[in-house]
Amino acid sequence: MESCMTAAALFTPFRLGGLELSSRVVMAPMTRSFSPGHVPNSKVIEYYRRRAAAGVGLIITEGTTVNHPASNGYPNVPQFFGDAPLAGWKKVVDAVHAEGGKIAPQLWHVGAVRRLGTEPDGSIPAYGPMEKVKDGRVLVHGMSKQDIDEVVAAFAQAAADAKAIGMDGVEIHGAHGYLVDQFFWEGSNQRSDEYGGSLANRSRFAIELIKAVRAAVGPDYPIIFRFSQWKQQDYSARLVQTPEALGEFLQPLSDAGVDIFHCSTRRFWEPEFEGSELNLAGWTRKLTGKPTITVGSVGLDGEFLQFMVNTDKVAQPASLEHLLERLGNDEFDLVAVGRALLVDPDWALKVREGREQDILPFSREALTTLV
Secondary structure, eight states: OOOTTGGGGGGSOEEETTEEESSSEEEOOOOOOOOGGGOOOHHHHHHHHHHHHTTOSEEEEEEEEOSSTTOOOSTTOOBSOSHHHHHHHHHHHHHHHHTTOEEEEEEEOOGGGOOTTOSSOTTSOEEESSOEEETTEEEEEEOOHHHHHHHHHHHHHHHHHHHHTTOSOEEEEEEETSHHHHHHOTTTOOOSSTTSSSHHHHTHHHHHHHHHHHHHHOTTSOEEEEEEEEETTBTTOOSOSSHHHHHHHHHHHHHHTOSEEEEEOSOTTSOSSTTOOOOHHHHHHHHHOOOEEEESSTTBSSOTHHHHHOTTOOBOBOOOHHHHHHHHTTSOSEEEEOHHHHHOTTHHHHHHTTOGGGOOOBOGGGGGSOO
């Protein structure tokens, strides 16, 4: 394992405009479902505070739903609208800031994966790019232009609220087969209007959303955009096949107002395209000139999908040598840590102090509680 000296690159400051992070370690957004009534409570506050206290530079919260009737897809997920949830998030912000950390909410609409019966109003169907009807029942409501405008406005309002309560930026969830990504992906978007067809058209919804968020928060407030090639509906899916196509996809998003791209992969060490060792974050940084966050099984010897099919599997702490080498080569700027931080709130501190032998392993049992 690495000495504290070789890991020092993870603990150098990062600056972007008015945003200054004490380290390059980012807490990845992870759905936890521990917010009854969709309000973050004292356990959620302490959960995030602990990570900030241990040296995480930026916390990106679990997905938080925007103010739209069909935005939520899971029980006990915190929302980012309404007096009580926003008051709860303000307490989270204050706790993280008191420890010297920075925090941004992940703004989320699940789209077509919402199931009938999902709280808070189970009678509302999912919303998505395309209508889906089964046995005469609308499972997915195909979004009209008015629907699109309403969702865009909901994201913009959530971003404005984030800024108002002291959040240090916002992340737009455009990955993993949720609503924004459903518009990107040809497998879920066969619309014949200006929001369908070419990838440029399928990106229109995201571009309008980013522009609206930028208008709501002003020119200097950090906007992070998370995207992925893979989808939860199809792990082998790819939006683009070449670096040229990736650049054509990303540049309009960058121009719309994205400051940082969060490039979601299952394994950070895998090359994105043949002929280069660069991963998705590396290519994104090279093509857009914007800072990037890499993510994908950082610090563990097994990736997350293995734990969905093998409930007894335990992921052990893994070497960071390859990650640190790539960070040192400026392939990416920030490193998001998921399950390793979920199970061990002191992960960053242990790495910094060279106490890798004390890092806790991850098993699915860790998902059953907040620590």
